[in-house]
Amino acid sequence: MEQPAGSQLNKNLLILHFTVFIWGFTGILGKLITITAVNLVWYRVLIAFCTLFLYFKFNKTAFKISRNSLLKLIFTGALVGGHWILFFQAIKVSTVSVTLVCLSSITLFTAIFEPIINKKPISKLEILAGIFIIAGIVLIFKFETQYTLGIIMGLLSACFASLFSIINSRQVKKLQPPVIAFYELIGAFIWISLYMLFSGGFNQLSFPKNTDIGYLIILGTICTSLAYVAGVSVMRELSAFKVALITNLEPVYGIIMAFMFFGDMHTMSLGFWGGAILILSTIFLFPVAQKQIRQYKSNR
Numbered sequence: 001m002e003q004p005a006g007s008q009l010n011k012n013l014l015i016l017h018f019t020v021f022i023w024g025f026t027g028i029l030g031k032l033i034t035i036t037a038v039n040l041v042w043y044r045v046l047i048a049f050c051t052l053f054l055y056f057k058f059n060k061t062a063f064k065i066s067r068n069s070l071l072k073l074i075f076t077g078a079l080v081g082g083h084w085i086l087f088f089q090a091i092k093v094s095t096v097s098v099t100l101v102c103l104s105s106i107t108l109f110t111a112i113f114e115p116i117i118n119k120k121p122i123s124k125l126e127i128l129a130g131i132f133i134i135a136g137i138v139l140i141f142k143f144e145t146q147y148t149l150g151i152i153m154g155l156l157s158a159c160f161a162s163l164f165s166i167i168n169s170r171q172v173k174k175l176q177p178p179v180i181a182f183y184e185l186i187g188a189f190i191w192i193s194l195y196m197l198f199s200g201g202f203n204q205l206s207f208p209k210n211t212d213i214g215y216l217i218i219l220g221t222i223c224t225s226l227a228y229v230a231g232v233s234v235m236r237e238l239s240a241f242k243v244a245l246i247t248n249l250e251p252v253y254g255i256i257m258a259f260m261f262f263g264d265m266h267t268m269s270l271g272f273w274g275g276a277i278l279i280l281s282t283i284f285l286f287p288v289a290q291k292q293i294r295q296y297k298s299n300r
């Protein structure tokens with residue numbers, strides 16, 4: 001029996017919120033894992049695409065695709081890998097706060113890029129929502145402007161994330177989400193390996209400690225392969241902008257979990273609650289405002 005459109009939409013929104021919650025947990029794992037950021041990403045992607053390969057073999061799922069689709073996904077993987085490397089490098093040269101503020105600009109980038117790529121008018125409402133999201137993240141974190149390199153890297157990371165999300169929203173119309181995730185993660189692994197080869201990263205690569213192995217497995221399987229597939233799958237019903245909008249809850253979830261795991265009480269400040277309320281209000285009022293504008297236009 002076919003599900004009603006509203007029911008399917010609510011299901012996808014629930015999946016997306018759960019996925020963003022899992023992504024928020026990556027910050028906890030990042031703090032617990034002791035290896036360097038680039039090595040962490042390399043192991044993360046390796047475990048993720050190996051997990052998906054075993055899933056395909058176990059379920060006897062066909063994952064062969066055309067050469068044209070393969071090349072598109074491998075090159076999209078460069079954006080995925082670049083996003084993760086720039087994200088962790090931005091944290092390294094600045095702070096987590098600065099990086100997350102910059103990453104919140106994904107909504108603004110998507111509001112600009114999605115109409116251009118999909119050849120439709122730019123939405124002023126989406127631009128406004130992107131600005132409100134950035135304001136909310138700035139309230140949550142004490143934004144320090146002296147980290148110029150970290151800011152540039154964080155903004156580029158957000159730009160890459162926006163681009164591969166828009167590309168995936170188109171690819172998911174033709175291919176299954178696990179297949180998209182599998183080949184993009186292989187692409188990310190290839191490009192990250194090339195980056196490590198030319199930057200001397202393999203010289204610093206060592207086998208993880210026993211405690212790190214368990215955390216890396218959780219990061220690679222649940223927080224990457226499972227969450228990545230889920231994040232791509234909802235794009236059949238949700239626009240890239242709406243996905244980017246809800247993804248901005250990641251730092252909110254991350255801070256709450258950091259408080260639960262590490263008892264970091266000072267992060268739960270007045271600024272945190274003010275920023276969280278602004279982000280949540282923007283996310284939940286955006287579809288209401290969108291509906292009101294559509295009704296106003298139709299009644300004119």
